[in-house]
Structure formats: C-alpha cells, structure tokens
Amino acid sequence: MFEIIFMEDNHNCETCGSDYALGYIIKKDGEIVIDKTPVATCYDGAHYDQNEAYLDLIRLHDIEVDISHEVINEYEYRFEDEYNV
Numbered sequence: 001m002f003e004i005i006f007m008e009d010n011h012n013c014e015t016c017g018s019d020y021a022l023g024y025i026i027k028k029d030g031e032i033v034i035d036k037t038p039v040a041t042c043y044d045g046a047h048y049d050q051n052e053a054y055l056d057l058i059r060l061h062d063i064e065v066d067i068s069h070e071v072i073n074e075y076e077y078r079f080e081d082e083y084n085v
C-alpha cells in the first residue's frame, strides 16, 4: 500500500520573520520511497509543490504521462469590467 503524507514545516526567526514550507513523503508498505520533506528556514529552505505528490506516485509505477495545459476560452480583459456593476 502506498501512503502520501503531506507535511508543513514552520520556522520563526527574530530577524527574518516567519517562514513555512510544504512538502510530502510517500511510503510504500511503510518504507519511504519519495522523500520531499519540507524545511522552513531563513533562506535555502526546501519547498515542494504538493500537487507533485500524485505525479510522483504515477512515476513510481512507470506510467508515462504527458501533462499539458490548454486554455479553452481566453478571457479578454476589458477595462470597463472593473467598473460596471
């Protein structure tokens, strides 16, 4: 069984303020197979896009996936939109 554990790390520094980082680990039968543990720190922390967890899970199964992004209907921004109620 695979297990995805989403993680959040927090760090507070008197000089830099607070930082937080997101990440995850994936386990298979209790063993860690993907380690993207987040590290919140003053700089050079480790942040991982949590959406990637599912991609990693797919990759672990040697399934090739082509992911793309298409815009069906482009939204045309009009200045008046902001003021018309």
Ligand SMILES: [Zn+2]
Residues within 6 Å of the ligand: 013, 014, 015, 016, 017, 042
């Ligand atoms: Zn700091």
